[in-house]
Amino acid sequence: VIAASACGGSGATRPAPTAAPAPGDTAPSDPGVASPATARPTPPPVVGHPRNDLIPRSVLFGNPERGAPALSPDGKQIAFSAPVDGVMNVFVAPADDLSRAVQVTFDKVRPIRIYSWSMDGKFVLYQQDVGGDENFHLFRVRPDGNDAIDLTDRAGVKVQMIGASVTRPDHILVGMNDRDPQLHDVYEIQVSSGEARLVLENPGYVGFVADDDLELRMASQFQPDGTVKRFKSGDRSAAWVALDEIPSEDQLTTNVVGYETSGKRYYEIDARGRDTTALFAVDAKRGKRTLLAEHPRADVGGGVLVHPKTGVIRAIAFNRARPEWKVLDKSVAPDLAALAKLDEGDFFITSMSLDDRTWLVGYSGDRIPTRFWRWDRKAKKGTLLYSTRPALEGLPLARMHAHEIPARDGLSLVSYLSLPPEVDPDGDGTPEKAVPMVLLVHGGPWARDSWGYNPLAHLLANRGYAVLRVNYRGSTGFGKNFINAANREWGKKMHDDLLDAVGWAVDKGVTTADQVCIMGGSYGGYATLAGLTLTPKTFRCGVDIVGPSNLITLAEAAPPYWKPIISVFKTRMGDWTTPEGREAMLAVSPLTHAGKIERPLLIAQGANDPRVKQAESDQIVKAMKEKGLPVTYVLFPDEGHGFARPENNIAFMALAEAFLSAHLGGTYQPASADDYKGSSLKILEGASGIPGLPAGVGR
Numbered sequence: 001v002i003a004a005s006a007c008g009g010s011g012a013t014r015p016a017p018t019a020a021p022a023p024g025d026t027a028p029s030d031p032g033v034a035s036p037a038t039a040r041p042t043p044p045p046v047v048g049h050p051r052n053d054l055i056p057r058s059v060l061f062g063n064p065e066r067g068a069p070a071l072s073p074d075g076k077q078i079a080f081s082a083p084v085d086g087v088m089n090v091f092v093a094p095a096d097d098l099s100r101a102v103q104v105t106f107d108k109v110r111p112i113r114i115y116s117w118s119m120d121g122k123f124v125l126y127q128q129d130v131g132g133d134e135n136f137h138l139f140r141v142r143p144d145g146n147d148a149i150d151l152t153d154r155a156g157v158k159v160q161m162i163g164a165s166v167t168r169p170d171h172i173l174v175g176m177n178d179r180d181p182q183l184h185d186v187y188e189i190q191v192s193s194g195e196a197r198l199v200l201e202n203p204g205y206v207g208f209v210a211d212d213d214l215e216l217r218m219a220s221q222f223q224p225d226g227t228v229k230r231f232k233s234g235d236r237s238a239a240w241v242a243l244d245e246i247p248s249e250d251q252l253t254t255n256v257v258g259y260e261t262s263g264k265r266y267y268e269i270d271a272r273g274r275d276t277t278a279l280f281a282v283d284a285k286r287g288k289r290t291l292l293a294e295h296p297r298a299d300v301g302g303g304v305l306v307h308p309k310t311g312v313i314r315a316i317a318f319n320r321a322r323p324e325w326k327v328l329d330k331s332v333a334p335d336l337a338a339l340a341k342l343d344e345g346d347f348f349i350t351s352m353s354l355d356d357r358t359w360l361v362g363y364s365g366d367r368i369p370t371r372f373w374r375w376d377r378k379a380k381k382g383t384l385l386y387s388t389r390p391a392l393e394g395l396p397l398a399r400m401h402a403h404e405i406p407a408r409d410g411l412s413l414v415s416y417l418s419l420p421p422e423v424d425p426d427g428d429g430t431p432e433k434a435v436p437m438v439l440l441v442h443g444g445p446w447a448r449d450s451w452g453y454n455p456l457a458h459l460l461a462n463r464g465y466a467v468l469r470v471n472y473r474g475s476t477g478f479g480k481n482f483i484n485a486a487n488r489e490w491g492k493k494m495h496d497d498l499l500d501a502v503g504w505a506v507d508k509g510v511t512t513a514d515q516v517c518i519m520g521g522s523y524g525g526y527a528t529l530a531g532l533t534l535t536p537k538t539f540r541c542g543v544d545i546v547g548p549s550n551l552i553t554l555a556e557a558a559p560p561y562w563k564p565i566i567s568v569f570k571t572r573m574g575d576w577t578t579p580e581g582r583e584a585m586l587a588v589s590p591l592t593h594a595g596k597i598e599r600p601l602l603i604a605q606g607a608n609d610p611r612v613k614q615a616e617s618d619q620i621v622k623a624m625k626e627k628g629l630p631v632t633y634v635l636f637p638d639e640g641h642g643f644a645r646p647e648n649n650i651a652f653m654a655l656a657e658a659f660l661s662a663h664l665g666g667t668y669q670p671a672s673a674d675d676y677k678g679s680s681l682k683i684l685e686g687a688s689g690i691p692g693l694p695a696g697v698g699r
Contacts, residue, residue: 054669055395055462057657060455061649063088064388067113068350069372071095071360073121073169073308075353077143078360078374078385079104081112086647086678090115090126092143095358095374098385104145111644116351118191119169125151125191127159131608132640134158134559138174140191149194154178158561162186163210166261166309166354173199173214181560188214205231206564209266211259212311217266217284218243218256222564226251226571246272248571252446253277253480257304259284260311267292267313269300275479279316292316293326299477301448302346305332308354319477321402321414322346322451335359335377342375342382344368346452360385364452366400366418369393396421398461400451401429405504407497411473411485415501416449417510418457418467430509436664437466437511439502439539443522445474445486445494446572463657464666465517466510472497474572487572490551491530491588498527499538514540517664519656521545521642522612529590529620532597541600541663543656546612546641549620550592551585552576559610594623600663600689602632604652606639621685632659632686634698639680651679655690662691673697 067081067088078095081088084103088111093101104124105112114136115126124143127136135158141148152159152174160175170192175184179201186200186208200208200216209218219240221229226248231240246254253271257279260266264284271277278294293300295318302323305315314329315336323346327333339347345365350372352359359375361382369389373382387393398418405413423431438460442449449469457467471478472494474486486494498518506513518531518539525547532542548554555569555576562569575581586592601624605617614635621633634655636648643649654671661668673694683690683698 054667055392055458057459057650057653057669057675059389059391059395060459061653062646063111064369065390066386066388068362068370068388069360069385070116071351071353071358071374072117072143073119073354075355075358077121079115079117079124079143081115088112090124090141092124092145102143102145104141104143105139105148106145109638111646113644118172119164119166120191122170123191125172129640131638132606132642132644133608134610134640138189140194151189151191151194151196152176156181158184160184162208163214165212165214166311167212168214171214173208173210173216175202175208177561182563184561186216204564209256209258211263212261213263217259217263220246222251222567224567224570226567228254248567249480249484251568251571252476252483253299257313258306258311261309262311271299271480275481276318277480279313281313292328293318295320295324295326297478298324299479301477302450303348305336305349308352308356319450321404323348334380335375338380339375339382342373343371366452367397368453370453396462397458398467399424399427399429400454400457402451403504405470405501407473407500409493411482411497413470413472413497413501414478415468415470416451416457417469417505418454418461419510420461420464420466422464431466434509434512434515435464435466436515436517436540436666437468437502437505438660438664439498439516439518440467440469441472441498441518441520441524441527442469442475443520443524444476445472445490445523446476446483448475448477459653459657460660460666463660463668465660465664466505468501468505468510470498470501472501488574488584490526490573490585491534495527495530495534498531499535502538515664517541517543517660519543519545520547522547525612526590528601530588532599532601533590533593534588536596536598539599541602541660543602543604543659544617545604545652546606546609546617547603548612548616549594550589550616552582552589553619554612554616555585557613557615591620591623594620595627595629597624597629597631600630600632600659602634602656602659602689604634604643604655605636606641606643607635607637608640611641625685630686630689632689633684635682635684637680637682645679647678648680651676651681655681655693658691658693659689662689668692 063083069078069080079092081090090105091101091103112126123140126139129136138151138159157176157178162173164172177184183202185202187196188199189196205219207220210216219231228246228251230243232243250271255269257267265281268280269277277299279292281290293316298318298320302317302319314332315327317323317325343363345363348362350360361373361375363371369392371387372385375382401417403415405415419431448471460467505511518528520528525544528542528544531539574585603617607614624631654675657668676697681698
């Protein structure tokens, strides 16, 4: 992820008109030093053996049959995504007959993954960027596929959704950085006409809160010391006045959820004066706060159930190992109790009709692909809409077991272990024998791993590896003290947490100390590079996906719209503008220690990545070559921070599992030229490091 949210000042009464893809469908020091003489030789031949009972890569990483559904406000239609000539596009169908779906978007290159309905149900809204550059534009199209226009048709703009409205359903609020790349000015757009009206020329705010009338009510501004100052509008015509401050230690855990439709109350998730976040209702006029829900060991996370018309929060979830719902409105208690039994896994509510009669509900489980249901509240009956990946139904997917692993300083690390089914036939999470393990490190770092469907964990477990996913310090969901324990601990205590988790797995007989690979994307990619440089003898190999190699160049090359929140990085990563801060960041930058790498390394990068630019991968590859150290480096010219196109995901996974098989000893699915068909993959270095690579691929 490597991103900081504008905490303390974003949110709206209505969810911004976006619908995310289903979960799973969208990363003490070792003194050992390697010299060219001890660096790894040319990779050996494949150690694992091909089998004919493997889950195909295409089933896990190809297009789903359908993506996440979005219900129209009147409950009569459903929008969903589905592949057309290999590209995910949006369709609209009657809610009770998806076979009558009509295609409404026609992208031929890149999947459309963000979409929802306008509040009046007359349009589908969707976002799209170009080649992964994250300069998302907002489009609208009618449910019959006609009258499509770009609502934000301005060169280089990155749109931010601020609010939608029940009372003004033909209008939305958006931010656009067309005037200043660092700042998003606020515009009100009439969806039907496409007309945009400037509401506020942004003087330096990041994050706005609007009410249901689409009036701006709050704004936030990050200070150099990491404090967030919040401002409010005195009335509809007054200038902004100071509201309060959020200390730097609370900036990632305090945020406004949104206003009720009446505008009299708003909801806030707040950690000030406490560790874990709690939900408060706040009187907008008097400022009186009422505590609604809290959890002693978990933050708010996993779902918020808001009444579609009134904006009243009726239930909220807390997530430590798995989501736990807290009911605030007794009228929804029977629904939530019934939904907990309707299907496997943990449920999440994606959308609902304005009359509150119909909900769309998804289920994420460890042994199922994501499934979606239509829930009739009056009848208390669910109807299965579809499984996103029906080809996975009934296949031997690995169980996922939650554990709390103790760190050396006493912190508890909520982690998830998946085992190959053949070494855990009873599914109790205890292997019959030790197996090779992949430590799969999540990105962020201000994000988290969760229980449920995870395609990469399933692929690795199916290939014979144990998979351990660790919520190291800095991960979200476990209280602000846990997050703040990671401040300026990149490559230090954050890395120790990963080492402690590996030690736990060895002690439990999951694996042996010489059979562990580290793999991850974004921050997980940094953790991979740190693992192979700061502790060069610990891991048997590494797979880095869009990971930064130098913390200073990462910070200095941040996208312009991150500049107003740069204090987040200075507080939590390090201050590169001071001599001592710069020295400390260089000390934990993998590039500084590139010459110490002695274990096999695979690096993958998107050429258009705006967060971790290609230079981050280029420079460590160059340093390794100068030291005579072999590395395999692959580039995707049409991708950004991660890989969206299924052709690229399949191609990369073909490379990765062959690489792991050669160096970690698991099995693999043999690749053919078809596995790379349609991919933009370029192998810039080390093609010989990929066993079984078809001739001409990536050249």
